[in-house]
Amino acid sequence: MSKTPFSEGITAGRLSAAELSENFGDLHPRFDDHEALVAADRCYFCHDAPCMTACPTDIDIPLFIRQIATGTPEAAARTIFDQNILGGMCARVCPTETLCEEVCVRETAEGKPVEIGRLQRYATDTLVDAGVHPFKRAAATGKKVAVVGAGPAGLAAAHRLAMHGHDVTVYDARPKAGGLNEFGIAAYKSVDGFAAREVDWLLKIGGITIETGRALGAGLSLDGLKATHDAVFLGIGLGGVNALGVDGEDKDGVEAAVDFIAELRQASDLASLPIGRDVVVIGGGMTAVDAAVQAKLLGALNVSLVYRRGRDRMNASEFEQDLAASKGVRIITNASPKAVIGNGAVREIEFAYTDDDLNPTGDTIRLAADQVFKAIGQTLEGEGLPALERGKIKVDDAGRSSVAGIWAGGDCATGGDDLTVTAVAEGRDAAEDIHATLMA
Structure with a gap:
């Protein structure tokens, strides 16, 4: 992250350690035993479960939820790991709201699906936390x-x-x-x-x-x-990271969102991370949302997420979009970057408004920015x-x-x-x- 003298608005320690700890707490805390049993009891255990079809790793979701309901989360974890050995992390980051939970019969009937992702985390954490590995290696093949x-x-x-x-x-x-x-x-x-x-x-x-x-x-x-x-x-x-392809892109304060996220993930002290006062994130996917939300959580005063198409075309799920908005991120759509403005470091970034076919409408907007994160795809x-x-x-x-x-x-x-x-x-x-x- 930029720490040059040109970027005076980028400073560390905007929030206290206590505020940062609260801001970066677990997004979906793990169920306790009682919560897991209550959540599992909502499952209909469908014979032709649509949630299984929607799961890219083909986990037998009704089976593992039934195993939780019968008090055997270890068996549930084995069912999950049979198909997805990284089921613990997927339970945390998988967009279940657009996959298994979106097609849940409870979602269709009531607008509230079985919380499959949190149930999966409950089961998998049971084994991972215990250090138990449920598989044994076959005899060596020599390959x-x-x-x-x-x-x-x-x-x-x-x-x-x-x-x-x-x-x-x-x-x-x-x-x-x-x-x-x-x-x-x-x-x-x-x-x-x-x-x-x-x-x-x-x-x-x-x-x-x-x-x-x-x-x-x-x-x-x-x-x-x-x-x-x-x-x-x-x-x-x-x-690799795609370039914006606009004048001024090389100015201080313009950086890749993936680098910002990686530095944050490896930081031992979040208070030591510098963040801008006015942050602009360009992109419409999960990386863009992750960067925008975390910039806000680090203490940025104004964070804008700008995407060149309409909100319905964003790769980030509706849940992620709503999460960003709930944290105070301003989402601007149908706007494409035109120029980065500043003397040595970014001070503003200009966007051209576009229609649904990305054709300029003739209108533009300038946003104050001392930090710009690019999240427009990787190569x-x-x-x-x-x-x-x-x-x-x-x-x-x-x-x-x-x-x-x-x-x-x-x-x-x-x-x-x-x-x-x-x-x-x-x-x-x-x-x-x-x-x-x-x-x-």
Whole structure:
């Protein structure tokens, strides 16, 4: 985050430690035992449950809720982890309001779905907190698999491969494993270091070695990995940040939202983080909302989230949009950035109003800004990658790339939506295909 003398409005310690602690508390606190039983009792345990169809990882939702209702949350956790080994984090960050809970029969009938996400957290936390790992590793196969990227897709693939008896080495460019879960989501969604604890718990399966500070490049090439391993899985995410493409974008105070979120997630003292008085976030997805809300929670006086299309076109869910508004974030739609204005550092940013087809209407607006966060999408980075399609690694339904012996999944690949839960499903499914291929 910018700390130059040009950005006088960007300062640390706008709020007290007590205020920051309250602001960054758990967004959805864990159920206690009684709350979980009451919530589980609302489930109809549908035979043809629409919630299961809506879950990208195909968790047997009625079964795990019934197991909670009968007082066996450990069994419920096993049901969840069978399909989603990162079910604990997904319970915290998955947009359940637009997936399983949106199609819940209770939602259709009453406008209030079964709280599937919080029930999933209750079950999974039971095992993770106890340090119990419900799976055992199969006999060693002698096969070695390289996984590049220790995010949701890579970790899910590594665990499933290790469970099948393969030796897995996970390489990641960052100093810690976890990927998006550790560096890319709002701090109030993952409190008390849960992302790191979940990784430690996952590694209890055995057979997985993680090497951090290892990015694809001269010292870690795909050709080299192919030569020393029986298969390679790429879960490298999207490391680049799209540019605004406007005059003044290089001014001090203009930065990537993902960098702001990552710095906040790794900060040991939130009061030490500088934040602007007038913050503008450009984008309409989850990253934009996470950045805008956290800027407000850090003490920014005015936070505006500006999106070039209408509110109904925002990738952020209605829940996330409402969360931002409830925290005091001003949401401006149908406005596209035109210029960053200032002498050395940003002072204002000008937007052109647009219609639904992004055509300028002729009207403009200027917003005061001493800090601007870009959240308009990310791009794939890496050397010597397999064939690309629409800026991502082209894969088939099994995660196979254009190069034999290389699979890919998660945000870097042309699979499904850019969601944590989707990345987990793609990593898991690619691992199954890798296993079938290696043992054929």
